[in-house]
Amino acid sequence: MSGDLASSFSPADIEATLYQKWVSAGYFTADATSSKPAFSIVLPPPNVTGVLHIGHALDQTLQDCLSRMKRMKGFEVLWLPGMDHAGIATQNVVEKQLATDGKSRHDLGREEFVKKVWEWKAESGGAILEQMKRLGSSVDWSRERFTMDEAMSNSVVTLFKKMHDAGLIYRAERIINWCPRCLTALSDIEVEHQDDSGEFVSVRYGEGEQSITVATTRPETMMGDGAVAVHPDDPRYKHMVGTSVLLPLVNRMIPIIADELVDPDFGTGAVKVTAAHDPNDFEMAVRHNVPFVVIMNEHGVMDGTGTEFDGMDRFEARVAVVEKLRSLGRIVAEKRPYIHAVGHCSRCDTTVEPRLSKQWFVKVAPLAKASADAVRNGSVTIEPKELEPRYFDWVDNMHDWCISRQLWWGHRIPVWYGPNGDVVVVGPGESAPAGYTQDPDVLDTWFSSGQWAFSTFGWPEKTADLAKFYPTSVLVTGYDILFFWVVRMMMMSTFAMDGVPPFKTIMLHGLVRDQFGKKMSKSRGNVIDPIEFMDKYGADALRFTLARGANPGTDQALAEDWIGGSRNFATKLWNATRFAMMNGATVEGELPAVDSLNAIDKWILSRLSETVSEVDSLLEKYEFARACEILYHFAWDDLCDWYLEVSKETFAGADSQNTKRVLGHVLDQLLRLLHPVMPFITEQLWTTLTGAESLVIAKWPVADAAHVDKASEKLVTQMQEIITDVRRFRNDQGIKTSLKIPARFVAKGAIADYSSAMAFVLRLELGEITPSAKVEIGSVKVEFDLTGSIDVVAERARLEKDLAAAIKDKQTAEVKLNNDGFMAKAPESVVVEIRERLAKTSSDIERLTAQLGALPSA
Template sequence: MTQTHAAQPRELPSTWNPADVEAELYERWVAAGYFVADANSDKPPFSIVIPPPNVTGSLHIGHAFEHTLMDILTRRSRMQGYEALWLPGMDHASIAVQALVERQLRDEGIDHRDLGREAFLERVWQWKEKHGGAILSQMRRLGDSVDWTRERFTMDAGLSRAVQTIFKKLYDDGLVYRAERLVNWSPEMRSAISDIEVEHKEVEGELVSMRYGDGDGSIVVATTRIETMLGDTAVAVHPDDERYKHLVGTEIELPLTGRKIPVVADEHVDPEFGTGAVKVTPAHDPNDFEIGKRHDLPMLTIMDEQGRIAHTSTQFDGMDRFEARAAVREALREQGRIVAEKRPYLHSVGHSSRSKEPIEPRLSLQWFVKVGPLAKAAGDAVRDGRVAVHPPEMTKRYFDWVDNLHDWAISRQLWWGHRIPIWYGPNGEVVCVGPDEEPPNGEGWHQDEDVLDTWFSSGLWPFSTMGWPVDTADLRKFYPTSVLVTGYDILFFWVARMMMFGLYAMDGVEPFKVIALHGMVRDAHGKKMSKSAGNTVDPLVWMDNYGTDALRFTLARGANPGTDSPISEEWVAASRSFCTKLFNATKFAMMNGARVPERLADRGELTDADRWILDRADQLVSDVDELLEDFQFAKATEALYHFTWDEFCDWYLELSKVQLDASGAGVGDNSSPAQDQRPGADVPQDAAERAERTREVLGYVLDVLLRLLHPTIPFITETLWTALTGRESVVIADWPEVSGAAADEAAAVRIAAAQKLITEIRRFRSDQGLKPGQRVAAKLGGVVERGLADHVPAVRVLARVTEPADGFTSSASIEVGLSGGNVSVELDLSGAVDVVAERKRLAKDLAAAEKELVGTDKKLNNEAFLAKAPADVVDKIKARRETAQADIARINARLAALPEA
């Protein structure tokens, strides 16, 4: 990608403060048009459509998680040279918005039904313009690299045309129909609602057993919804249940109603549950509805739209369903028909996710989509490999759903939404009107009052947002989309609908190539977040406190495909520390002249440390590519973290400090400059040349690292990369590629040996009670034989040991085992250790270790404890005893080695 080069690298601020740069950087990216996709370009396409958040929504942690993953894929693809489109937009959220505006009107003393449909819709649009879409500005804060020029709303004119077009097509093809079916009913909204808008909760209710009939012809049934007995039209028993065979085919009196109902035999009944007999209320229970269809039973709707008892011709008509529950129970009690009551009785009850009320299964006249052929096509697209489900183990769940789909109720008794384009005539005529057709007019003609389920229009999202039904350049370039990133929890709802509609509307072309499923964000203990549990988090607060990059890095680091992701504030704080570490490392490199070279020097001209870090950078590029291609965000982020912190910062930066010392002596070291003594080395390097090569390697590796990190932490990488390179923006930089140079395994072995030697000396120093910055003289034996002569200056600097002078006395020594033999380390501790203080410290540590040993021995010698304790607990205590024993031996050896005070 072409970039403008600045004359000099830019200066970095003294410290990293995300709030100072994030908003300004984002608006600069948008103004520069970096996120705008060109449908006419020759680049290969990459496209994602955003799962449209509700217009009422605000950015919650689930949004932040999902958007971070989508942004990683989009930013990386853009850097890889794809024409990348991430298309944003919002869903009109019929039920949520209607409920919100209704509530506002009630606060003003206005019933929306008195206001009328048109005036109500005007109020909704006013609310949308004033308050809707807060989440869009929050997406900017998160750094979403979406193409704002293509922002869509499901009630836009173009998307409304798409809805009307596909409804007409489905109608003409016989795939939509109107019928009475059982639906989820919200009495508060007075509307059917979708399955995904139903939350099942465990609640304490009652289980009431009651007797129908009298004498030998009586049957006891049990229910948690006793008021629905008013709508019973049968009692069902299992065909093989000998207890009731004499009653099958007879009629029994239904108490309180004066009606007689049949006893039917149905294999759905479990003879082992309860009494083995169940009441059948086909109009108010899904299982009973199926029994009713099999036995051609009457289906009596005994509740009106508001959940009040109606049409029973009993004293209960007009009562609210919950009021009726108590009244029916007491009336049955008066008749002596209550056999048993279990209270409280814990059972699952569906609640509306919007109004929070218990939903009511209710027989209702609704419009349905005949999903059979559509679902088959959606299943076949995955079976034949046109669409991949990731992770693959989720494929079975996909098939379990699409292969068993029931017809979909698409009508909603609301005003806000896409109105069903059906007109009814005075003589029973039914006309479906397409977008270019005039609706029938004249006396007696009227449009259907209902609107379509929100999921109907969002099911068209991958192609309606690109202009369908018009043949647009966007559709030709970006459809099918590359990947759908979404939660496994809506695999069955939104994903299945997009698959069905995409294949149907787009002549068998799938809406996306890959369905990449992620899990839910949970709290640090793995528990589901909820307001009632008090464990929800506000990502905006964490972004304020720690910066957007820290939040994004934490979310990506927990994103394993298809599994839930825990998060805590401590982890976000740790990610902020990571960003600070990266900032400080880059600042150090730049202060020491790091620069990105046009071409690196030949590997033969570089030190072991240089070649090692270049090889590790190559491996990192390869690993991150492989992991992101497999949507392994967590593993890719983990690899970036450990390379940055453990290899680049903890080791290469420290080694580079020695190499950057133009005197060649190392920091505070009096050794002479090290010449290149490697076997086969052609040209010795002087210290100045070595320093210059190191600056180039520092710049090169940082350039690669910052580009690899950019999709995950865009703000800090933009700041650092542009400062380091002087170029326009990392957003449009090229994605790193493996250099192609052969890895130097021998250099890696020598660096590993040097690292082990330094680590062991540091540990040994600590055991001897030396302070971290305290320097002592040391003899290093065997370094030449182990091929580590070149690394002695670095070892001395990083392990804080100096060259021995005349009069050196060895008072402590260790052997460090390396491949090919040992290196001996002798320290002169004379005058370096406060013997009295050290003996006091060691005595305290020894007492603690001995106490631990006594405590663990006591437990492990207690037969009663061992008999009851779990095996893992016993193993942990044994491990603690071994540690205590080792500590005691180590401390005693140290005490013995100390001189007398």
Template sequence: MTSAAADRPELEKNWNPSDVEEKIYQRWVDAGYFTANPTSTKPPYSIVLPPPNVTGSLHMGHALNHTLMDALTRRKRMQGYEVLWQPGMDHAGIATQTVVEKQLAVDGKTKEDFGRELFIDKVWDWKRESGGTIQAQMRRIGDGVDWSRDRFTMDDGLSRAVQTIFKRLYDAGLIYRAERLVNWSPELQTAISDIEVKYDEVEGELVSLRYGSLRDDEPHVIVATTRVETMLGDTAVAVHPDDPRYQSLIGTTLEHPITGRQIPIIADEYVDPEFGTGAVKITPAHDPNDFEMGLRHNLPMPNIMDERARICNTGTEFDGMDRFEARVKVRERLAGEGRVVAEKRPYLHSVGHSERSGEAIEPRLSMQWWVKVESLAKAASDAVRNGDTVIHPTSQEPRWFGWVDNMHDWCISRQLWWGHRIPIWYGPDGETVCVGPDETAPEGWTQDPDVLDTWFSSALWPFSTLGWPEKTPELEKFYPTSVLFTGYDIIFFWVARMMMFGLFVSGDDAIGSEAVGGGGVQVPFRDVFLHGLIRDQFGRKMSKSRGNGIDPLDWVDLYGADALRFTLARGAQPGGDLSIGESHAAASRNFVTKLFNAVKFALMNGAVVTELPDRSELTDADRWILDRLDKVRAEVDVAFDGYEFGKACETLYHFAWDEVCDWYLELAKVQLSGGAPESTRAGSMARAASTRAVLGNVLDALLRMLHPVIPFVTEELWRALTGGESVVIADWPAASGQIPDERAAIRIADLQRLITEVRRFRSDQGLKDKQKVKAQLTGLDAADLTGHIAELATLARLDVVEPGADFSATASVEVRLSGATVQVDVDTSGTVDVEAERRRLEKDLAAAQKELAGTTGKLGNEAFLAKAPEAVVAKIRTRKNVAEEEVQRITARLEELAGR
């Protein structure tokens, strides 16, 4: 108990999350529970929040990620760690600039009307006024982040980190400028990253064109293309070197049908001779595969489209046309010349589109800045192979190696105004200098107009947010971070790049408190947990186009934040996708309500959190539930430590609902009422007091174990139960150290089975739930259950008649328990439904016969007996014997009923 006991909340009649969640969260923040102390002597535990876009809002993928991270940090805090969960947002270059440009367009303005500096000021204004919606949403779902350390990728400190690492990479020869192929957005007029390209199946056309002579007996080839306009930039036709159809043409040239250039016929093993005609047109400046072939064969690479994807530099009548208009016009001209030999419409094929602007991406040769990734990617790959960073689940390792072992150089420049400006300056005579954070560019020099890819700054997130390149107390305490949580879909775009940059800066910086694996190697995180994608209840990926996306805040409004969180965590399996629907959220809400009502009942019956009596003074039910609590705690610890959130939640759910609520609370009611056999009134009172203590301690531990996943309801209930300050800072449950009472567990299991079977019999007979029936019990002594008559009578609604009393049974139930069979003879005064009883017994007989057939078959299988361990065979023999006895017993009972 703490001094805050006077502040113990009074529980309302019902749990209404919308009434209390906001107040509870603000209380946590005001109390500073989530604020990390870098000077603490506690062991560190740190997680960085994958920075959401400043333009963004929570979707279900965010909600899943945040729930799992919050669960881990809350548990570690309770386990005595100094926890930092680092929040922040990404400036989201393209997305943010697009939002502001659209606002300007409403007034008929463009960014050019304001100029670069004034436009950037307007973006900052928008960020201050409208950005960060997601922060309020994070509070709604209970994110326990350290808001005092909130970071933004364009903050001064983080901008300094970006400039520092750019210069170090540049000076090391790992950043260079070159004309290479990029994903080009004609609408945005910038290169964009692969993750900002979404591929859709579209209906186009496949046109087969004839190059060379129109006469069949003279040199010619036929190629097929879905983008006829790109033929204006063709510089070769390629065939497979072993294709016999083209041996005489390899090394010769053909005249380009429109430009008149002579283009060579080249041989390359990339060409598939089985596909189409076995000949392909090569446009190096507008196709990634053609670009690679162009490099191999030293082909010219004319760029035939400008920044807006209009045809240029061809010297033809098509110059100035939009690419789609040119596609029609070029085809029409070639058709008029007899060079279109086949057309297929519609032709379904995959086309990349800009995620932001929606138009088809144009592969385009462009002068850009690049990171040379070979050595950086090898270091990132080795870190996982050497075990410095562990990927969970390990089944995702091939995905990791597939990316980093085959990584291409990274285009880091973007033709935008909003973002980190590339720190390269050009002199009047073509000189180039990279300017560091404490350096000044020469007077009169001009800075490169491009900005860096958003992923460049977010790749520094684990250490830039802690103050790097300065050697701060935060870096010393919390770096390397403990674990990174993210979806497997951005393993390349973000995770690999953080690994590359983190390992690069560890080479000449002693950042953080400990190098991993020796040799100065410092990974940015010890573990990487990769979760799957959120899918709807039918297993379909959630998307706006399908209309099956779910706003997580809608579920918070309907069911409460705890229900949302429990639904997501319960379904989370390492690396696996998660299918959820509203029924899952409703079920989670019901679980939260069940928990609330259980604690409320316990409080109404005087449950207390206090020192437990000696185990010898406890009942079987008390010892059983305490032993189950110990086992559940151990299972939950293993699950959480292995990032198996679904298993942890499933274990807690069934313990809370099936064992605590459905059984122990019911058994406790008997003990609290004094109904258990006792020789004295004092004994009954002592037993009731023990029960209140056991009930209080079990619920205390259960609430603490559930708190990481369902923090709001557990906070309210735990404070009401214990009078403690907050479950956020309560200790994580520890093992009791007690030896489990196996006999008590067996007796309670037998009691449960006996009660369940009697209840089933009552249901089959159509007896009302509260209707008591007279019953005589035989075999309780042999089953070691004589001490549980009161519980059996109360929970099975029996009026137990002593042996030898005047009693006439109209029906009976035989229940085989672990050590004996108990027969319950019932007098229902003619209310027994004989036909219903017969149906019940026939169903039981079928099950027993199936078990007997299965075990008999196994024991008659010589191959099985030869391979199976003796313990397994013995177990099957026992099952066979039990099944035989059940068949005999049920058959005899059916024969008895036949005479009625």
């Protein structure tokens, strides 16, 4: 043994030192030339602007748990860390800094602005990676990656050219999601839909019999209408299809068309077709050759309508347009407020504007099919399987992906335009012809992070890392990012890696909510800061709490009290190990032969073997919550509350070597089992107990079937029942726990051999007595001499009073339940409450009667 343990557990005293020890020793550094089987995970790259939040803490705890377990099982483990350059978010941060000095990025110019962002990244970015160390994440820091690194940029450009050459990337004018605040296109996954309060206005187009009423939530866009559409089978409008109608405000004649996309039950059954400002209208316009009329600029300001509304913000114009239409008598109906789903920019919460724009797109159909097939044919497994339909629902219905962004921070699109309209995609090591100009846009952040599973290993080069660690073993991430990142990784990896998906398993966990099941948010004031709670309770307590609540695919609640409870569990482990060492527990030498052990030692070894088997199986199936629950109860109940208690007599005696060796073995194995979830405290306890180098490189426990002993388990269960009942008897009689009372056991068989051990725990003084009270537990009888231990007269009076009250309560409940009139009128909740009271009073009467019977005569 290497030393003594401090008298109390203080996480702050050990965590930083232990983590530095692990990193310095190179325990987390993977070897691509190793002959060991590979186990690899890539960390979902957090934004360079981010800080560790509770979702990160859960995600990384589960990844670390798997990585540490597999390392102990003899795998060559690579858990690769890194960050995403987070195009929009990072550019926003730096632009805000410039704004404090009264400047914009345009004052600096593109080159200087990008340089400024790199400076910010070096000084302030990536704080989350340092915070990961606080959590104990066993990532390979030597392989840390950043999506804007030179090697990663090489991968991005290579894949862009490869996909373009394969006809999977194209440029076209399409309706895209546009953020008037960030001034860039957004993909579908960067748009968050939320219910907004608006208005639903019905407007009359045309005059007299040649009029038609359309319903819209966006009247300000009507000046860009190119047609009115109705359903071809709608009898109300069949006679009008093919005719034209006057568009108010701009006095332009527009056609009335028929299209099946129109829902005849929505509004008036007639809709305006604003092809340049609505994705559904765009599709109809293409089919019917409707003109595209742009009436709004990139800032969301009305422009080019030739009306009084030009120069107005879109929302200002909405009010003004309705007022004008009302004054013209063209408002047929208004519904206000009208609650409907509206897209918002996920970065700045600005209302997204559908906008016709020439952008670069990925043709997703063949890529999405390959991604779906990989799951359907079993190449990739989704855990839990119940979430497969969500995956297919997304991947089977994807729209082409807009990948160009009107930003300066990011991977510049490797496309160059010639003076005669020529277009050249320039790959790594290539140059554009003289006189060509590069596309000003950058690629969507997800285009680079979608390559994370192979670009981080050195692709397109055929590296040793790629050969050893691709495909990765498992992707651990929240189900909420299934559509954002997982599907894109599946598409891009399967294409780049010749049909080989990026991971073998997708393990999806839920969200962390507050103790009432509500989503955490700053506005609600219910956010749990993992750094704050690691400072207060230690990393192990936070990790254990998160893992203990992590059932696959389902959300978990979290409260500070529960983290405090896990801290108490850590303290329990510390005190138990300290007690064991002070009482001579040892890991030296072979375990004694099973036949030479007493039933108590056999029992704890049997329970240990079963625990090892169950925990190992559950962790391999990603059942973290159930595994932690089993570990908790084995450590707290079986080991601390029972084994240490009933073994105290043995420790106090001379013949204790076997028990000391068994206790040392049990602690050794338990700490190994707990290490993946609680790495810091287990490392400190285990190295102190064993004197060995580190749990990180120790072997994972293996269940020993030879130790499973059902007879000993049955015997100790009987002992537990006896001890529990005698403790209850002592408590019921008001006997102090410190007071020794004369007693004797009347028992036969194996249980009789453990009378002394039980008496030691129960503070009974065994010997010949004149019994005045007894407790019977099955075939075992424990008799007591309570003379001088209690005031029999006072105790009898107290019990008789309690018994009389219980009998009265029972009679009252029975009268109500037998009263048909009362039962017919009483609410169900009241009836349930009375029945529960009847059951409780019946139990109380039985207990009090037994206690009175056990009292000695006065």
